[in-house]
Amino acid sequence: EPEVTQTPSHQVTQMGQEVILRCVPISNHLYFYWYRQILGQKVEFLVSFYNNEISEKSEIFDDQFSVERPDGSNFTLKIRSTKLEDSAMYFCASSVAALRPDTQYFGPGTRLTVL
Amino acid sequence: KNQVEQSPQSLIILEGKNCTLQCNYTVSPFSNLRWYKQDTGRGPVSLTIMTFSENTKSNGRYTATLDADTKQSSLHITASQLSDSASYICVVNYFGNEKLTFGTGTRLTIIP
Numbered sequence: 001e002p003e004v005t006q007t008p009s010h011q012v013t014q015m016g017q018e019v020i021l022r023c024v025p026i027s028n029h030l031y032f033y034w035y036r037q038i039l040g041q042k043v044e045f046l047v048s049f050y051n052n053e054i055s056e057k058s059e060i061f062d063d064q065f066s067v068e069r070p071d072g073s074n075f076t077l078k079i080r081s082t083k084l085e086d087s088a089m090y091f092c093a094s095s096v097a098a099l100r101p102d103t104q105y106f107g108p109g110t111r112l113t114v115l
Numbered sequence: 116k117n118q119v120e121q122s123p124q125s126l127i128i129l130e131g132k133n134c135t136l137q138c139n140y141t142v143s144p145f146s147n148l149r150w151y152k153q154d155t156g157r158g159p160v161s162l163t164i165m166t167f168s169e170n171t172k173s174n175g176r177y178t179a180t181l182d183a184d185t186k187q188s189s190l191h192i193t194a195s196q197l198s199d200s201a202s203y204i205c206v207v208n209y210f211g212n213e214k215l216t217f218g219t220g221t222r223l224t225i226i227p
Binding site: 004031033041042043044045048055056058089091093101103104105106107108109 | 147157161208216
């Protein structure tokens, strides 16, 4: 069964460094999403992406964040200058969205630790 | 204020027993409500999606109900199994946008 994959599974970085989290959505899906979950807290929406542009973003998704679909298969989340409070689990999701409401399929997540 | 409230926060039941998890939401205007299962350290997995016009939706041993008038939903699990141990998250979608609003979840533990 097709699934969303994410790399790396765990990323440790120093505060102020840039990180890129990578995701490979399910191949026939058209909508892509990033979510984060701080340890012990609820999942929070960051951004949705369709047709090579951001379709919606939350207040969390400020200028430090950017997303890209560089090659038609990967979907990346970049954090330019990481802060301690960026430490969280980051989930990528994708959906077909040909018919609303659509099921979003989540990847296994990348645990980001900022020291 | 959290727009999606779930209860109980945690629940422990014996294997084979049934249980019901509750969700209250204030999201408006409302488009659809979803239930997800999340194993520890893993991504959420979709169980059911209901639009505002649906009252119930089943997926195997999982049955979700929705009352859009009272803004309440429940997830009923029958004949629980050890593999049902996970967090169950109620998720609500605003009408007209793609943002999903997540509840804090109910942590369910099944004991043999």
